[in-house]
Amino acid sequence: MVKICASCHEINPGGYRCSMCGGELLMVSDDEAQALPEEVWRQQRVDYGARRGMIVRFLGIILGAVTGVFLVREAIVLDGPWNLVGAIAGIAVGLTVWRLIYLAAGRGVRIWVLRKGQLHKRKLARAMLASAKR
Ligand SMILES: [Zn+2]
Numbered sequence: 001m002v003k004i005c006a007s008c009h010e011i012n013p014g015g016y017r018c019s020m021c022g023g024e025l026l027m028v029s030d031d032e033a034q035a036l037p038e039e040v041w042r043q044q045r046v047d048y049g050a051r052r053g054m055i056v057r058f059l060g061i062i063l064g065a066v067t068g069v070f071l072v073r074e075a076i077v078l079d080g081p082w083n084l085v086g087a088i089a090g091i092a093v094g095l096t097v098w099r100l101i102y103l104a105a106g107r108g109v110r111i112w113v114l115r116k117g118q119l120h121k122r123k124l125a126r127a128m129l130a131s132a133k134r
Contacts, residue, residue: 004033009040011047053109060101068094 001014007023018025026033068091075086 002028004028004036004040004044006032009036009044011044049109053105056105056108057102060098060105063101064094064096064098066094067097 003012003014003025004010005012005018005021005023006026008018008021010018010020011028012019012025016025017023028034071090071093072087075090076083078086
């Protein structure tokens with residue numbers, strides 16, 4: 001259950017007191033939390049996106065390293081000079097895997113943040129339409 005701090009607007013994973021400042025936590029679905037300025041929510045989306053991006057980048061480093069080490073190990077048993085060629089190629093592939101995931105994570109953060117912003121806009125437009133019909 002995700003909660004938001006009433007005083008510093010830090011998102012907390014449940015609990016009653018903020019882990020950052022010890023302030024009172026609100027349920028994100030509460031009217032009081034919803035009444036917080038849009039800027040707070042936008043900032044939280046950026047934070048969440050950045051945090052998710054960091055996790056993906058971290059996974060990219062591991063995946064790249066594992067791929068590289070695996071390929072180098074495979075190449076070492078080959079006869080020279082193919083073991084050297086294979087080892088270099090293995091390292092290159094590992095670096096490429098890491099680089100691709102790194103770039104994808106950066107793009108993903110922008111998409112996550114943007115798409116959620118657009119979703120919000122669509123919801124707002126729908127609400128405006130509904131109130132205009134009334
Ligand atoms: Zn706080």
